[in-house]
Amino acid sequence: DAGITQSPRHKVTETGTPVTLRCHQTENHRYMYWYRQDPGHGLRLIHYSYGVKDTDKGEVSDGYSVSRSKTEDFLLTLESATSSQTSVYFCAMGTGVTYEQYFGPGTRLTVT
Amino acid sequence: EDQVTQSPEALRLQEGESSSLNCSYTVSGLRGLFWYRQDPGKGPEFLFTLYSAGEEKEKERLKATLTKKESFLHITAPKPEDSATYLCAVLARNNAGNMLTFGGGTRLMVKP
Numbered sequence: 001d002a003g004i005t006q007s008p009r010h011k012v013t014e015t016g017t018p019v020t021l022r023c024h025q026t027e028n029h030r031y032m033y034w035y036r037q038d039p040g041h042g043l044r045l046i047h048y049s050y051g052v053k054d055t056d057k058g059e060v061s062d063g064y065s066v067s068r069s070k071t072e073d074f075l076l077t078l079e080s081a082t083s084s085q086t087s088v089y090f091c092a093m094g095t096g097v098t099y100e101q102y103f104g105p106g107t108r109l110t111v112t
Numbered sequence: 113e114d115q116v117t118q119s120p121e122a123l124r125l126q127e128g129e130s131s132s133l134n135c136s137y138t139v140s141g142l143r144g145l146f147w148y149r150q151d152p153g154k155g156p157e158f159l160f161t162l163y164s165a166g167e168e169k170e171k172e173r174l175k176a177t178l179t180k181k182e183s184f185l186h187i188t189a190p191k192p193e194d195s196a197t198y199l200c201a202v203l204a205r206n207n208a209g210n211m212l213t214f215g216g217g218t219r220l221m222v223k224p
Contacts, residue, residue, distance in 0.1 A: 031210055043156070043199070043214040056209055090155050099144045099203050099210050103155035 003027045006091050006104040014112055019078040021107050023091030025071075031094040032074040033058075033101060034066060036087040043090070049074055050096070081111045114139045114204050116215035124221045125190055133185040133198055133218045141205030145183050146212065147176050148199040156199055190222045 004025045013019050023032060034046040035058075045058030047066040055066050063085060065077045078085055088108050092101040115138045125131055137145065144163050148156035160169040162178040169176045173194060175186040185198055197219045201212040 033211070040216075042216045043201075045211055048209050048211060050209055058211065092155075094210055096210055098161065100146055100158050100161050101210075101212060102158060103148075105155050106153075 004091060004093050004102060004104040006089075006107050008107060009105065010108045012110045012112060013081050015082060016080050019081050019109065019111075021076045021089055021091075021109070023074040023076070023104055025074075025093045027093060027102075028071060029093040029095050029102075030071075031096050031101075032068065033092040033094070034064070034074065034076045035090045035092065036060065036085075037090060037106075038087050046076065046089075081109075083111050085109065086111045114202060114213040116200055116202055116213055118198075118200050118215035118218050120218060121216065122219045122221070124223065125187075127191055127222055127224050128189050130186070130188045130190070132187070133220070135183040135185070135200030135215055136181060137183070137200075137202045137215075139202045139204045139213075143203045143205045143207065145178055146201045146203070147174075147183070147185055148201065150197045150199055150217070159198075187220070190220075192222045192224050195220055195222045 007022045033048040035043045037043050044060045046064050049055045049068040067075045090106050091104040094101040117136045119134045147159040150156045160176040165180045173188050177184050197217045199217045201214040
């Protein structure tokens with residue numbers, strides 16, 4: 001449970017403002033992922049990282065960027081938030097050995 | 113394109129009434145199939161990984177099985193605390209980033 005955390009847990013922001021969500025893990029896992037979860041769409045991958053400074057796009061990457069300067073931190077940035085980015089965002093981590101992913105508690109983002 | 117379909121979307125059971133959830137998948141070579149449990153307002157919690165057809169995994173009242181086209185999550189004598197959304201995900205063999213494709217989930221409600 002405490003191996004992966006997200007901050008903030010809730011955020012309300014206005015359209016057009018930049019937003020950064022943080023994911024922090026203490027397990028030294030190589031892989032980290034950002035998902036969004038929306039009713040009717042399930043969990044969809046935004047971006048992922050396979051090491052420090054190594055990132056790649058997922059299924060729904062438009063409007064999002066990521067950075068990973070340290071193994072333990074993975075940041076998701078919305079450069080200019082839109083109402084369509086209102087969602088619950090989950091971070092996950094994985095070893096890349098047994099392939100399962102472990103999820104954080106989520107961030108509920110509302111763009112007004 | 114990898115696809116995962118879960119059925120039913122929602123399932124209501126009486127306490128003690130056993131049943132099964134279905135996860136049908138289409139993937140170009142399966143590396144692993146994963147089951148998660150998600151409680152309202154929380155991140156998905158990892159339950160099982162199945163790697164090959166014929167494999168079975170058990171945990172308390174839950175048993176996961178795998179064939180070449182689908183997986184079942186059998187729930188034996190469920191209790192109200194088993195109420196949650198159960199998610200299925202697959203990992204394709206040629207997936208360099210170990211990216212999971214998730215199904216839409218089955219919402220299970222167990223009434224006392």
